Amino acid sequence: MLSQEENDLLTQTKPGTPGGEYFRRYWLPALLASEVPTPDCPPVRIKLLGEDLIAFRDTHGRVGLVDEFCPHRRASLFWGRNEECGLRCVYHGWKFDVTGACVDLPNEPPEYGFESKIRTVAYPTREFGGLIWAYLGPPDRVPELPKLEWARVPASHRYVSKRFQETNYLQAIEGGIDSSHANFLHATVDAFRVTDSYIEKVKSSSNLRAKYHLLDKAPRFTVKKTDYGLVIAVRRNAEEDTYYWRMTQFLLPSHTMIPTQKGHSIHGHCWVPRDDETCCVWTMSWNPEAPLSQADRDTIENETFVHARVEPVTFRPLRNKSNNYGIDRELQRSATMTGIHGFAAQDQALQESMGPVVDRTRERLGTSDTAIIAARRLLLQEIHALQQGQEPQAAQHGDVYWVRSCSLLLNREVEFDAGARELMKAEV
């Protein structure tokens, strides 16, 4: 459980809030590079940490991220003309470059020199891994980009999608690190009931997760604090002399990586606050060694796993609250726990059902919620430390993000951090 004060500290990220200051120490994914594909293309609206912003790619290909509203009369620059290295407000013609400098002020006499005194809010951006990243913090503390493996593989080796979620970012992270929900929310009815046919099917399966989740329903949780955040290790009994381990990564401030079996593609998320009641869910799938396979692409296309199809402008998933996420009650009776297609929609349905900001003073946690407790406590410690003037270490050390999630069998005598050390290293 959390106090109301702690819940507010964790979930509020608008300018001036402690949590908002903390997030403003990191580079954050802001938009897909493909949303501003060419020089002088149309500008797009972005909401980030409670700030309404406009992104545009100028004539030289630089990406600007500026306050949505023109400092003159507060008209939206979304209607602006992206022309000749600047975004021009179509109300009175004021024009701004990617640094926020006013470069033309046609409705004021030039002898006043008014334009040299005017700036709009503008934030630095970087293009990395097919995304435009933004930094909304103090100009003298620009951090390093996180050296995330998915962002450094060739474009053919990864797929990144973006979707809008109607909850606070923390609820979404908590879903990402809560490994115990997978056996229920994402299960088939056969797996949940442990039918004979299901047992036969998984016994011969090369899918270690399916096999060992079935054999041990009471896993043991371990969390380790790291330079980048947390590694959350879940242990299940496997064979007589082995344990099956699954290691989830939580990387500050809001990245996660799903455990994967060696040789399979890896998946992860970054959950970025748009405001206190909505977030942007970034989902990445990547193969460090080869282009994504046709099977990977089919999984993405069919939305069976972590990606979801979205409306092209709003990035709202096609399966959403307004259509009950396409729930099929017959499917729920006969085949899957939810009757909702795809892990992404299943997660979103349940997380949004909790309300935009869940009241954590009213929850009833148990020892299977250890990972959630650890992530909250770590974020609270980081926020408190920043309040006392201690800058977040991970933000300034991009190299610490050079890790992977993994799953494997280990001899019972071997500690997971020793046994999985090599597998948890990124390799690109």
Added chain:
Amino acid sequence: MDLNPAHIVPVTDFSSETLRNVIAHLEISTDFDHLVYREAELDAIWSITGFVLQNEPNLPKRGDIAELHRVAHMAHDLVADRRPAEAAAVLRSFL
């Protein structure tokens, strides 16, 4: 009693034995991960006592359970504040 602060105490009830086990682990907990496990255990005690209080209004020892519910909350917040020894003392006061 197997004492290891890096292991989570299974909390399936709020018996004296469970409470003693949690207290003993609180007394030797120092690291971030130890405190997370202790917080999870205290959350579990608070949750179980909360459910009992909510669902069984005519329970004979209701006053004691309400007191444990309150004490578990206090101990939980002390652990969150990285004061496990004080949390152990608070919980021990209930026994």
